[in-house]
Structures are given as structure tokens and as C-alpha cells.
Amino acid sequence: MGKKYASEKIAKAIFILFAIIAIVAVCSITVYMIKLGTPALSQVGVVELLFGTEWKPTAAEPTFGIFCVILTSIFGTMMALLIGVPIGVLTAVFLAEVGNKKIVMIVQPAVELLAAVPSVIYGLLGIMLLKPFMYNLELMVYNDISEHQFTGGANFLSAILVLAIMILPTVINISTSSIRAVQPSIKSASLALGATKIQTIFKVVLPAAKSGIMTAVVLGMGRALGEAMAIAMVAGGAVNFPLPFNSVRFLTTLIVGEMSYSSGLHREALFTIGLVLFAFILFVNIFLTRMIRKGDAE
Amino acid sequence: MNSITKKKVRVSDAFVYGLIYLCAGISVLLIVGIIIYVFVKGFSQINWEFLTTTTSILKGTVGIAGNILNTVYIVVLTMLLVTPIGVGAAIYLNEYAKPVRLVRIIELATETLSGIPSIIFGMFGMMFFGTTLGLKYSILTGTLTLTLMVLPLITRNTQEALKTVPDSYRHGAVALGAGKWYTIRTILLPSAMPGIITGVILAVGRIVGESAALLYTAGSSDLLPATAKAYLGKILQPGGTLTIKLYLSAQDGEFDVAFGIALVLLVIVLVINMGTKFIAKKFDVNRLN
Incomplete structure (x- = not known):
């Protein structure tokens, strides 16, 4: 009997230990990111680093301003959402409300597969398909402007398109389940009052599913902010102000691109970029999700 | 003329329907396009x-x-x-946890x-x-990093699976005098197994496709490795996965190799997707992505 009791106790202790690992992991990642990211902040200066527009880490007199990089990440994410969310929500409307069962059976697995495609494949396809297209577009737009630095198609616009595609599955999946969770009775009420199906969807169902769709947007935002490899392959390699045909660096792609050859203060500045990204992600995931939940409760 | 017997077609409605079908078509076109393109090129x-x-x-x-x-x-x-860590954590959260x-x-x-x-x-x-x-750049460093990354996936899928096990199973076990650990081992884990396996397969997919967490x-x-012994020691040596090789090949302009790897990755992804489908169908489990 005593032995049995002991095994029960040991099992419980091990399970608690395993459960606590998640807390330990989050805490140590936070501590490490702060520890690694702050030296450059104090050495370069908070304002110069965060709001400086010159990023020349390997120059004789190096400057470490990441303002353009921050703007690129923010604008890039916003633009990707602007393209991805409407397409995603309408696809979700199709899956949950409009589509007949047979077509839904084709679209749903397609969305699942889209989510499973590794990001380097998106990057590779971006290089092969988007870049030549963008280069032609660039040639057309900047035909007469000699001071434009040609990027060969690796630019902000390419990165936005890749991001928009990559957030689609997230937006679609969560929106679909929130639309499906809307009570059928309010739908019936709307239809019974003479509203058409489309009116019902846009005036009754979507407003009722609002908080779920907002969650989808927030998660898509997190996904876009954190994506690294796919856009590292199509966004170009120079830090510039985020204009459509500029070669740009995102917070993530700057780390991917320069970590391997960086040293000293340059490396510490990259860790600061990591810290900025981490802060953005925590803000999006914890603060915005909270706000949505609070709004939902009211 | 408006009439309740004649169905009126609203132009704006028809337009919105068209838009909805178009958007739904985009996902299908994208994935079909990606699969065909990668297969043809690779x-x-x-x-x-x-x-x-x-x-x-x-x-x-070239290999x-x-x-x-x-x-x-x-x-x-x-x-x-x-x-074990993810499943253990889920068991604690679902079966033991008292302190809210x-x-x-x-x-x-x-x-x-x-x-x-x-x-x-x-x-x-x-x-x-x-x-x-x-541990420097090594397979072990990558492994430990990915362990933290996919931990939530395993924990949440196991939790979902445990939630679907009816409480009557637990009550029955307690009534028969079984201890908690004994109940977990013999009743709860086997009942939740399809959900746990689905989580494991999804995690494998995530790891196979991962690149940013592995590059550094x-x-x-x-x-x-050159010798049989070196196969064991490989764990402490650096090693790039398929995704890393794809990335580096694309950077170097070796697109043949890149597409070859892309095809291998895509096949793995398709197999994994079918695997989870099969389990979900066979055991009727709910899962979280």
C-alpha cells in the first residue's frame, strides 16, 4: 500500500514540474531578451537607437538607428492585414455560411494545407514568381526616374504580398469558427424579418462574431510581425524607408540577415531589435487580446 | 414590381456573392498553384x-x-x-490542478x-x-530550442483530448478504488490517445517546416557522419535541416536544389496532413491547430 502511495506522489510531483516548465521558459526568455537587448540601448542611447534613421553598423563610424526598420515592420504588418483580412473574412463567410457542403470540402483542406506549407517555400516561390513580376512593375513605374535604386524585385511590396498570403489561414480558421458559433436563432430572426441572406450575414452574423474576428486579426498581426524567413528571401537587403519599391529590412529579416557576421556593438544592436520585436509581440498578444476579451464581456 | 411570389435578385447581393466566391477561390488556387509549381520544378x-x-x-x-x-x-x-513534458503538463492542468x-x-x-x-x-x-x-551550434541546441517552441502545441492538444474524456470514467475509476496516477495511466491516457497523437503529428509538421529558430x-x-560512432556524436555537432538547406540554396542561386528540397518538404507536409485527417476521422477527435 505504501509503495502505491509513493508512486502517486511521485507522479504528481513530475506533472507539476512539467507544467511549470512553460512558466520557466517564458520568464527566462523575457529575462534573456531584456538582458541581451539593453546594453546597446544604453551604449547607443535610447532615442538615437530607436528613432535614428541611419543603420550603418559596419561603417568606420557606425550608426545604429532602427526607426526605418520599426516602421517597415509596422507598415508591412498593417498592409498585409489590409489585404489579408478582407479576403480571409470573406472566405470564412463562404466556409461557414454561403458555400455548399461539397465546395466547402475542397476549400477547407486547401486552407489547412496553406497553413502547413513551410515558410521557406513561400520565400522560394516569392523569389521565383513575385520578384520578376515586381521588377517589371518597378521598371514601368520608375522608368524615367534616374535616382531610384533598382531592387530587382526584392522590395517592400513583395514582402507585403507574401505576408498577406501567410496570415490567410490564421484569419480564415479563427473567423470561421467564430461565425459558426453565432446563435442560429438571431440569424433566423433576421431572415424572418425579410432581410436577404447577404444582409443577414453582414448586418447580423458578422457583428455578432465581431470579437472572434478581432481575435483572428490580432493573431494574424502576431504572425505577420514575427514571420522571418519567407520575407527575408523577398524583402531585399538594405535598410530603407518603407516605400513600395524600396528594398527594406523588417525587424525579423534584419536579425536573420546580419546575425551571422555581426560582432560587438552591431550584434548587441541586433539583440535590441529582438527585444523591440518581443515587446511588440507581447503587446499584441497579451494587451490586445485582453482588450478584445474585455470588450466582449461588456 | 415587388411581390412576395417573385424572387427579387438584388444586384448588390449578387456582387457580394461573387466577391465571396472569389475570395474562397483564392485559397484553393494558391495551394493548387503552389503544389503544381513545386512538383513541376522539383x-x-x-x-x-x-x-x-x-x-x-x-x-x-549533389545530394x-x-x-x-x-x-x-x-x-x-x-x-x-x-x-512527455507537454502531456504531463496537460495532465496536471486537467486532472490535478487545484490552485486556480x-x-x-x-x-x-x-x-x-x-x-x-x-x-x-x-x-x-x-x-x-x-x-x-x-552547447554551441549543435543538433542538441536546436532540439532544446524547438522543445520550448512546440510545447504549447502538445499541451493544448492533450488538454483538449483529456476534456473529451467523460467524467463518468473518472468517477468509475475512483469508485473502484483506483488512485489518480493509476486512473491516468490505465484509463485517461488511452482514451485521450488519438488527440495526443494528433498533437504529436502536428508538432512534427511544425518542426519539419521550421527554419528561423534553427538557423542560429x-x-x-x-x-x-563518417563513422558509426560519429552518428551518435552528431547530436553535439552542427546540422542544418532541409529547410535551412533550402534557404541557403536559394540564397546561393541553386534553385534546382532548392526546388528539390521544396518538393520533399511538400510531400512530408501532405503526408502529415493526411495522417491527422485519418486519425481525426477514425477516432472523431477535436483538435487545435
Whole structure:
């Protein structure tokens, strides 16, 4: 009997230990990111680093301003959402409300597969398909402007398109389940009052599913902010102000691109970029999700 | 004329319907386009030599065997580590946990962990496992980093699976005098097994497709170990997975190799997707992505 009791106790202790690992992991990642990211902040200066527009880490007199990089990440994410969310929500409307069962059976697995495609494949396809297209577009737009630095198609616009595609599955999946969770009775009420199906969807169902769709947007935002490899392959390699045909660096792609050859203060500045990204992600995931939940409760 | 017997077609409605169908079509076109394009571009690259040798100028071979081995190493080691931890954590949260506060904190931590981008895991892994613990660029560094990354996936899928086990099973076991651990071992885990396996398969998919967290933790070596002993020691050596090789090949302009790897990855992804479908169908489980 005593032995049995002991095994029960040991099992419980091990399970608690395993459960606590998640807390330990989050805490140590936070501590490490702060520890690694702050030296450059104090050495370069908070304002110069965060709001400086010159990023020349390997120059004789190096400057470490990441303002353009921050703007690129923010604008890039916003633009990707602007393209991805409407397409995603309408696809979700199709899956949950409009589509007949047979077509839904084709679209749903397609969305699942889209989510499973590794990001380097998106990057590779971006290089092969988007870049030549963008280069032609660039040639057309900047035909007469000699001071434009040609990027060969690796630019902000390419990165936005890749991001928009990559957030689609997230937006679609969560929106679909929130639309499906809307009570059928309010739908019936709307239809019974003479509203058409489309009116019902846009005036009754979507407003009722609002908080779920907002969650989808927030998660898509997190996904876009954190994506690294796919856009590292199509966004170009120079830090510039985020204009459509500029070669740009995102917070993530700057780390991917320069970590391997960086040293000293340059490396510490990259860790600061990591810290900025981490802060953005925590803000999006914890603060915005909270706000949505609070709004939902009211 | 408006009439209740005649169905009126609203132009705006028809337009919106068209838009909805168009958007739904985009996802299908995208995935079908990706699959066809990668198969067409990558198929000519795939042959026995490509899959079983490493790239060598001396021998004149182009191959990804080293990367396949590294991928297998990282997948197997990570799953060996993360499955017990994730399942254990879920068991604690679902079956034991009493202190509401602690459960809330653990769940918040798990949620936060699942939202952290892989590049951050990569930086943390590089500095903590690689530098502080002295494991350098190695398969083990990559494994430990990925363990933290996929932990939430396993925990949440197991939790969902445990929630679907009816309470009457637990009450029955208690009534028969079974202890908690005994109940978990003999009743709850077997009942939740399909859900747990689905979580494991999804985690394997995530690891196979991962790149940003591995570039600066597991490194990029693509050689095969020379001796049988070296196969064991490989764990402490750097090793790039298929995704890393794809990225580096694309950077170097070796698009043939890149598409060959893309095809291999895509096949793995398709198989994994079908695997989860099969389990879900067979056992009717709910799952979280």
C-alpha cells in the first residue's frame, strides 16, 4: 500500500514540474531578451537607437538607428492585414455560411494545407514568381526616374504580398469558427424579418462574431510581425524607408540577415531589435487580446 | 414590381456573392498553384542520388542526405523530449490542478509561449543553450530550442483530448478504488490517445517546416557522419535541416536544389496532413491547430 502511495506522489510531483516548465521558459526568455537587448540601448542611447534613421553598423563610424526598420515592420504588418483580412473574412463567410457542403470540402483542406506549407517555400516561390513580376512593375513605374535604386524585385511590396498570403489561414480558421458559433436563432430572426441572406450575414452574423474576428486579426498581426524567413528571401537587403519599391529590412529579416557576421556593438544592436520585436509581440498578444476579451464581456 | 411570389435578385447581393466566391477561390488556387509549381520544378531534381548522397565537388554529387538525417535527428529528439513534458503538463492542468491561480498562470504562460515568433526562440536558444550552456551550434541546441517552441502545441492538444474524456470514467475509476496516477495511466491516457497523437503529428509538421529558430541554433552543416560512432556524436555537432538547406540554396542561386528540397518538404507536409485527417476521422477527435 505504501509503495502505491509513493508512486502517486511521485507522479504528481513530475506533472507539476512539467507544467511549470512553460512558466520557466517564458520568464527566462523575457529575462534573456531584456538582458541581451539593453546594453546597446544604453551604449547607443535610447532615442538615437530607436528613432535614428541611419543603420550603418559596419561603417568606420557606425550608426545604429532602427526607426526605418520599426516602421517597415509596422507598415508591412498593417498592409498585409489590409489585404489579408478582407479576403480571409470573406472566405470564412463562404466556409461557414454561403458555400455548399461539397465546395466547402475542397476549400477547407486547401486552407489547412496553406497553413502547413513551410515558410521557406513561400520565400522560394516569392523569389521565383513575385520578384520578376515586381521588377517589371518597378521598371514601368520608375522608368524615367534616374535616382531610384533598382531592387530587382526584392522590395517592400513583395514582402507585403507574401505576408498577406501567410496570415490567410490564421484569419480564415479563427473567423470561421467564430461565425459558426453565432446563435442560429438571431440569424433566423433576421431572415424572418425579410432581410436577404447577404444582409443577414453582414448586418447580423458578422457583428455578432465581431470579437472572434478581432481575435483572428490580432493573431494574424502576431504572425505577420514575427514571420522571418519567407520575407527575408523577398524583402531585399538594405535598410530603407518603407516605400513600395524600396528594398527594406523588417525587424525579423534584419536579425536573420546580419546575425551571422555581426560582432560587438552591431550584434548587441541586433539583440535590441529582438527585444523591440518581443515587446511588440507581447503587446499584441497579451494587451490586445485582453482588450478584445474585455470588450466582449461588456 | 415587388411581390412576395417573385424572387427579387438584388444586384448588390449578387456582387457580394461573387466577391465571396472569389475570395474562397483564392485559397484553393494558391495551394493548387503552389503544389503544381513545386512538383513541376522539383520533380526532375528528385532521384536516388539526390536523396542518398551529400553534395561533394570531389565526387561530383549533389545530394541532401545529410540534411535529411539532421531533420530526422531533430524531429525524433525533440518529440522524445517534448511529448512527455507537454502531456504531463496537460495532465496536471486537467486532472490535478487545484490552485486556480497557478493554473491561470501556467495557461497564460503556455498561451504566451505559443505566440512568440520562432526568430525570438532562435535568439534565445543561441544565447542560452548555445552560449550559456556551452552547447554551441549543435543538433542538441536546436532540439532544446524547438522543445520550448512546440510545447504549447502538445499541451493544448492533450488538454483538449483529456476534456473529451467523460467524467463518468473518472468517477468509475475512483469508485473502484483506483488512485489518480493509476486512473491516468490505465484509463485517461488511452482514451485521450488519438488527440495526443494528433498533437504529436502536428508538432512534427511544425518542426519539419521550421527554419528561423534553427538557423542560429542547429547551424547549417550538411555532411553525413563518417563513422558509426560519429552518428551518435552528431547530436553535439552542427546540422542544418532541409529547410535551412533550402534557404541557403536559394540564397546561393541553386534553385534546382532548392526546388528539390521544396518538393520533399511538400510531400512530408501532405503526408502529415493526411495522417491527422485519418486519425481525426477514425477516432472523431477535436483538435487545435
